[in-house]
Amino acid sequence: MSAPIIAIDAMGGDFGPHCIVPASLAALAEFPSLQLVLVGQAPLVEKLIAQHPAVDRSRLRVVHAAEVISMDERPAQVLRGKPDSSMRIALEMLRDGEVQACISAGNSGALMALSRYILKTLPGIDRPAMVSAIPTSTGYCHLLDLGANVDCSAEHLYQFAVMGAVAAEALGVSSPRVALLNVGTEDIKGNQQVKVAASLLRQAEGLNYIGYIEGDGLYRGEADVVVCDGFVGNILLKSSEGLASMISSRMEALFKQGFGSRLVGTLALPLLRRLQNDLAPARHNGASFLGLQGIVVKSHGSAGPDGFQSAIRRAVVEIREDLPQRLHGRLEHLLL
Template sequence: MSASIIAIDAMGGDYGPCCIVPASLSCLAEYSSLHLVLVGQTPLIEEIIARYPGVDRQRLHVEHASEVIAMDERPAQALRGKPDSSMRVALELVRNGRAQACVSAGNTGALMALSRYVLKTLPGIDRPAMMAAVPTMAGHCHLLDLGANVDCSAEHLYQFAVMGAVAAETLGTVQPRVALLNVGTEDIKGNQQVKLASNLLQQAAGLNYIGFVEGDGLYRGDADVVVCDGFVGNILLKSSEGLASMISSRIEALFSQSIGSRMIGALALPVLRRLRTELAPAQYNGASFLGLQGIVVKSHGSAAGEGFQSAIRRALIEVRENLPQRLHGRLEHLLL
């Protein structure tokens, strides 16, 4: 298997290098074909690496970057004011061919702005979109956009649907069912943008468009790709994460209320642990920036080590599947 080289923004996220570097080293040990470039403040990164003996330094390189983009920093400031940020240097490694993908847990707005500036979009794509897998009753569904584009036209939603379908197919779903998220499944429901986007998708040859789905249909697994604007998508994703956390806490509280409930809880513990593992946000962490001339995966800023490893694994899959090139080859036949 050929080597896959991934650049890691080691300074991003809520926890920074103390979380990202160990998670990266774990992935390096897990995949023998993986090569990593850790980008950031060299002395700090090397100090953390030194705590882990046996690291294969033949597959690990540290690239110095003197600046760090704060999680609350304005994208314009990150774009113009920090030319040597770890995020920008990691993206430039992809642009210059020294890496095949970039993974960052940093500022989402800054990462999108820098990705568009450094890597550019694929021909025919106006805006990149963030796509991630969410668990459903049938397995998982690819949801986009997750916050990169708050205001979207019908044409943008159409482009997101095309990119999501091609990406889902590339990642293993045969003839993925594509749907638009809406307040109802009837044709008369929804705002003007959603209705116009539906008309465009109905005319798209080679796209398995099935119409509208509501929020509950997403979790039933009624579609393989669900499309919405970034405002709705981000709220839906964050609400889902909060709901899952609340249900988990409520179940634990119920099973600890009395001796009887604790006994029942002990019997149910193996099933509950399995369910928690299957639905854990860490298992699905890693949103792809679709539509760029390069691979960029955004990890949740608050993701711990296991979650960041999931983001690296997603980038590794996209590198192996050569996702941007496959997208480019299919998009010219599907875009209007």
């Protein structure tokens, strides 16, 4: 397979190139065949790269973009204006075949709107969905949608389930168990959209649909793919991240209270650090936009260099697995 080439919106996110440049250089060191194109305000990006003179410039290119899309700009404004933004140029490079994937930590709504406009969706897909791997007690669960689609019909939930199952298979899960996130596991529970989606999924051939799942079942690892609308998914994801951070900080504070606690903490700290590393949001950063004619990965806007490097890592895997083509090859007979 040819070397993966990725375009990166270097101006996106809370920290922009000050985070993205070191993350990109670390990714180049991790993947010896990787090639990156940093799209952004070239003088600033080049200045930050110059602080690392040992970098292999044969695998790193900078493309100038004069405009930056702010985190609070409306998608409609972005579509009408800013043709020279770093996000738009990176996506156009993907559309034109110059790169194999695009990554941005910028405005999620703008990234979704521009991706749909520039790349278009796969045949049979009405809306792309954001998916990410969530740590569970038994491994990982692929959760979608994470915020791209707040209001969803039953057909949209059905499409998300199909795409999630195909993506999970591409990432190594055999016959992934697919479930709908609901307020209960009984058939009578849930709103009308969820009930109709469940009926559609039960009729789908070649899909391992196991029924409804509640939030606690997700973390017990009872399903490999969990489907919900973007409103619920985003709240679940952000709440999980906040809860993990709170538990970690509370445990560290308890271990510092008194001699006995410090002694216990000294013994338990290596295990706590390991648990923190396993559950750290940075390690799982990077949500894919499934359903597009191209690979687009959204990094958390507040991610640091380690988190952004994780998003690059996800894009590399999807390039190697040729995820859009695999989706296209499987969707036709599964979609309604």
